[in-house]
Amino acid sequence: MKVFQKNKYQLRAFCLICVIIILWELITRQGLVPNYILPPFSQVIYTTWIELTTGSLFVMVGRTLLVLIEALAISFLLSAIIVFICQKSKTFLSFYNIIAPAMNSIPSMALLPLVIMWIGIGNAAIVTLVVHSVLWTFTIYLLKSISAIPKEYREFTDNINLGIFRKIKDVFFPAVLPHIVAGLKIACSRAWRSIIGAEIIFGAIGTAGGLGYFININRQFGNMDKVLSGVLIIVLIGLIMEYAIFSKLDKLLKKWGMKNE
Amino acid sequence: MSNVAVSVNDVAKRYNKHTVFKNVSFKLKPGETIAIIGYSGCGKTTLLRIIGGFERPSSGNIVIFDKNVEAPSKNAILVSQGQNQLFPWKTALDNVIWALMMATDIKYSDAKDVSRRYLLDLKISESDFDKYPHQLSGGMKQRTTIARALALHPQILLLDEPFASLDELTKQQAQNVVMDACKLHNVTTILVTHDINEAAKMATKILVFCPNGKVELLKNTNNSIEMIRKLLNV
Numbered sequence A: 001m002k003v004f005q006k007n008k009y010q011l012r013a014f015c016l017i018c019v020i021i022i023l024w025e026l027i028t029r030q031g032l033v034p035n036y037i038l039p040p041f042s043q044v045i046y047t048t049w050i051e052l053t054t055g056s057l058f059v060m061v062g063r064t065l066l067v068l069i070e071a072l073a074i075s076f077l078l079s080a081i082i083v084f085i086c087q088k089s090k091t092f093l094s095f096y097n098i099i100a101p102a103m104n105s106i107p108s109m110a111l112l113p114l115v116i117m118w119i120g121i122g123n124a125a126i127v128t129l130v131v132h133s134v135l136w137t138f139t140i141y142l143l144k145s146i147s148a149i150p151k152e153y154r155e156f157t158d159n160i161n162l163g164i165f166r167k168i169k170d171v172f173f174p175a176v177l178p179h180i181v182a183g184l185k186i187a188c189s190r191a192w193r194s195i196i197g198a199e200i201i202f203g204a205i206g207t208a209g210g211l212g213y214f215i216n217i218n219r220q221f222g223n224m225d226k227v228l229s230g231v232l233i234i235v236l237i238g239l240i241m242e243y244a245i246f247s248k249l250d251k252l253l254k255k256w257g258m259k260n261e
Numbered sequence B: 001m002s003n004v005a006v007s008v009n010d011v012a013k014r015y016n017k018h019t020v021f022k023n024v025s026f027k028l029k030p031g032e033t034i035a036i037i038g039y040s041g042c043g044k045t046t047l048l049r050i051i052g053g054f055e056r057p058s059s060g061n062i063v064i065f066d067k068n069v070e071a072p073s074k075n076a077i078l079v080s081q082g083q084n085q086l087f088p089w090k091t092a093l094d095n096v097i098w099a100l101m102m103a104t105d106i107k108y109s110d111a112k113d114v115s116r117r118y119l120l121d122l123k124i125s126e127s128d129f130d131k132y133p134h135q136l137s138g139g140m141k142q143r144t145t146i147a148r149a150l151a152l153h154p155q156i157l158l159l160d161e162p163f164a165s166l167d168e169l170t171k172q173q174a175q176n177v178v179m180d181a182c183k184l185h186n187v188t189t190i191l192v193t194h195d196i197n198e199a200a201k202m203a204t205k206i207l208v209f210c211p212n213g214k215v216e217l218l219k220n221t222n223n224s225i226e227m228i229r230k231l232l233n234v
Helices: A002-006 A008-029 A041-053 A057-088 A090-104 A108-119 A123-147 A151-159 A164-202 A211-220 A224-255 B044-052 B092-103 B108-121 B138-151 B168-184 B196-202 B224-232
Strands: B006-015 B018-028 B033-038 B059-064 B076-079 B156-160 B188-193 B205-209 B215-219
Touching: A008 A041, A041 A057, A041 A224, A057 A090, A057 A123, A057 A164, A057 A211, A057 A224, A090 A123, A108 A123, A108 A164, A123 A164, A151 A164, A151 B076, A164 A211, A164 A224, A164 B092, A211 A224, B006 B044, B018 B044, B018 B059, B018 B205, B018 B215, B033 B044, B033 B196, B033 B224, B044 B059, B044 B076, B044 B156, B044 B188, B076 B138, B092 B108, B092 B138, B108 B138, B108 B168, B138 B156, B138 B168, B168 B196, B188 B196, B196 B224, B205 B224, B215 B224
Parallel strands: B033 B188, B033 B205, B076 B156, B156 B188
Antiparallel strands: B006 B018, B006 B059, B205 B215
């Protein structure tokens, strides 16, 4: 009983979701909305299960995630290099402070014609678009986080003559962790949107397509249950990222008093 | 070992054409405490940072146990003002252990024993050892910071208004505890403060930054408080 009292708002939210799903099921089963516009919820769940176990959806999700990881890895590496140069050169920092907000305001899809002209329509084009959507935001967060390291931490590490590697690993990295987590959340959501958008537009590369391709090809054939399966998978991956990674990091930061409740 | 712990020789600090202070000289024996007192902006903290090697003097020099101060070192540990000095991702005990292990070649088990001892010396109870800084009170945070500094066995402890943010009762308690710990470990202490009573209570010598730009060195005697008031025009 206490558990229910403690989580009563979450419980109410869950009930509300259930009500929406039941209404969705009833309206579609009664034929109030045509199947080609909105199939029943149970059908979407069944199709998702079938596609994941026997169809190609699982492979396509894997392909999208691999491209996502590749793009994020490149973005983080480039961010680290840019931040390093910014720390070494004030001229470059000033240049970057002008260029980063300008670049950050360009949506990935607006660069699509240029990317197609310069790189073509291969995997590299999708990676480029995702890197563009992540790099500027994440670097801005990293630079902000470094300037937010309390002066006292730097002075104490100087005072005990700590080496640069130890300074970064034991002091600077945990000190900037709240900013990194905030930057990562935004970077991941932007990357996720860009990759699905790019896959929908580029479609299959050779014979290999990702989750965006799966959604788009089924839209063309009018398979709305499969389109919604793709959307459901996107939602599930988003939730897994939130609860398996970010909420754990948030809990850790709250435990350290580095993030408000 | 030299009989002079700290020697400040004709130190001056200028920013462009503005002279913050000049002709500052004093010597401290091992275990002595000096309080630096004056109005805001007179250069007390700047002098402390120069002694610690965090800033360079415009002229003059600082010698700590026969060595010229060029940069920050483990010999003189600075405890700045404010409560932002402990690492929030480490518990009170881990903050001290980590600093000790980084600054010396000590083993973890030995570092733990030493850290516990210093925390107990600074009246941090065992039940608070595993608390994170945000779970400690202001006074406990300051005492933990000073325990961390003392555990490093510095020759000089530089305290920059360490009790400024504490309420009167906690302040009195923290002052007594720090004085006892410094005496116990024979640490030479340089204390920057705004508080005349604190200076008179804790220090053997008092350096007064007068409003007319002069710097006066007093020995702490029974009538020090009156003399400081007179020098500061209070």
